[in-house]
């Protein structure tokens with residue numbers, strides 16, 4: 001019991017010293033957001049050069065249902081669009097549009113086939129096409145979403161010819177299609193009936209949808225800075241060893257184990273504060289989406305803190321001087337962060353880099369956060385990453401416990 | 410005065426192949442101020458580190474207050490206070506916070522720690538600066554006095570003072586003497602090392618002179634001086650140089 005209190009006193013003392021150090025405080029808590037903001041701006045401008053997304057639609061019919069649909073969707077007056085709504089452009093010439101994509105003049109378009117109206121009216125299968133350049137992931141996602149909605153709207157309403165025409169011919173200007181459009185980007189998983197008469201096809205499909213860049217920038221910098229701040233604490237452990245306070249503490253009634261635990265929890269407490277701030281600011285300011293398993297996010301964040309704190313103590317036990325502790329902390333943090341996907345998403349890197357990332361705890365952590373926050377993964381899907389991080393923590397912790405000394409000799 | 414509080418028997422400690430302490434034995438009686446003198450590198454600090462349970466001896470035994478260092482370090486740690494030769498404080502905290510922290514680590518309640526911190530800081534004349542500013546903004550003398558005040562937290566029965574007056578002005582040194590005399594008057598047992606011979610002469614009941622890891626003389630200052638001539642005329646420095654030689658150490 002008394003030893004537990006000692007652990008708390010030591011951790012509290014370290015936190016107190018930490019809060020007295022304005023620079024360290026700023027580094028741990030404010031600095032990361034500077035990066036987040038800068039990267040958000042960079043990525044934001046890289047993905048939407050035009051602030052408004054432009055979606056091009058083409059039909060190979062001269063007249064008919066597809067023309068009416070496009071006519072209804074087409075943006076007549078850009079000034080009336082709400083913020084975030086895309087501009088819909090009706091390209092009249094399929095071949096011209098196709099060539100433009102081939103020549104990379106156009107990112108992509110959605111095409112209705114020649115016999116669209118005929119097939120629909122006869123209940124025959126027909127197919128919409130999304131044609132994009134291979135790197136236009138954002139456009140591809142938006143067009144696919146739009147196609148999917150057109151398909152599901154027509155299918156789910158079980159349209160027979162009359163109904164379709166009633167719906168579209170009688171009120172071509174009705175809000176219905178506008179509504180479909182506005183929900184396009186929000187929900188791309190609308191159910192498609194198994195007996196679809198219309199399907200759609202995406203050419204050159206990729207696997208990445210860029211939404212809010214914060215959804216991977218924030219976890220990336222969380223991983224980097226939790227680790228960085230913890231690793232830098234190794235320096236203060238070495239300082240305590242060198243300025244004899246650790247040895248002095250050993251001569252009080254605190255046990256060696258409690259001393260070690262106190263130091264450990266002092267570092268972990270900083271990490272806890274960091275993750276609280278990270279997720280708080282992320283949710284409130286950057287509007288990130290934590291996905292369907294907040295529990296997994298919490299467990300992964302805690303594991304990052306546990307693992308990083310163990311790394312810090314281990315580092316302190318491996319080096320002799322404060323300076324080497326500091327430089328190794330900076331070096332490992334700055335090397336492991338990009339390797340582990342903290343600066344850019346791992347899934348856009350070449351395979352060898354993805355492989356290399358597996359030797360870093362950062363790589364496992366960012367992969368898990370990406371799964372949860374970008375790809376709709378659930379708790380189950382990140383169990384391997386949770387286990388991997390726990391193993392890193394265990395390995396670092398064991399070395400730290402075995403090698404921990406209160407003095408140089 | 411004759412009841413031994415600390416018994417050291419045939420203490421050895423090497424670093425790599427170097428024998429820093431090579432068979433040291435002595436006892437310190439309750440309420441006594443025991444001086445451990447010796448040139449640089451004699452093994453004084455190494456001895457104190459072993460006595461204060463932070464460095465395990467290679468060989469030999471230490472018994473403090475009836476507890477052996479071999480199997481009862483916890484009980485010993487409750488009895489001792491250590492003022493290390495190198496300053497051991499938290500530079501980023503105030504003097505008061507330093508004392509509070511070490512007090513709590515000695516198992517004091519928050520109230521006890523606060524009371525002791527205030528009275529110890531008063532002993533060493535730092536009441537005014539107790540909560541003002543971080544310790545690393547203090548002068549060398551003030552840091553030394555904080556270092557000593559920390560050692561007093563938890564009211565130890567046996568105090569190890571490893572060169573508490575090194576590198577400070579006569580005023581600060583005098584303050585530390587007075588503190589030590591006051592502690593002696595309260596019945597505290599003290600092991601004291603210093604390179605100032607007149608200090609040892611003034612404070613210590615008995616003195617051990619150590620050189621190259623062994624004790625070469627152990628007696629009262631008076632008796633040590635009488636070996637060279639009439640004690641009133643001889644000073645301890647002469648005795649020291651006579652016994653340890655004039656060649657440089659380390």
Ligand SMILES: Nc1ncnc2c1ncn2[C@@H]1O[C@H](COP(=O)(O)OP(=O)(O)OP(=O)(O)O)[C@@H](O)[C@H]1O
Nearest residue numbers: 409424429447448449450451452453454455456494
């Ligand atoms: N951790 C250590 N590693 C290696 N050698 C050491 C270590 N500690 C002490 N020594 C050596 O042991 C010898 C005794 O050192 P110690 O510090 O005990 O001397 P001292 O009597 O306290 O000297 P001083 O008066 O200078 O403080 C010295 O030669 C020193 O170099």
Ligand SMILES: [Mg+2]
Nearest residue numbers: 453454455494
């Ligand atoms: Mg010494």
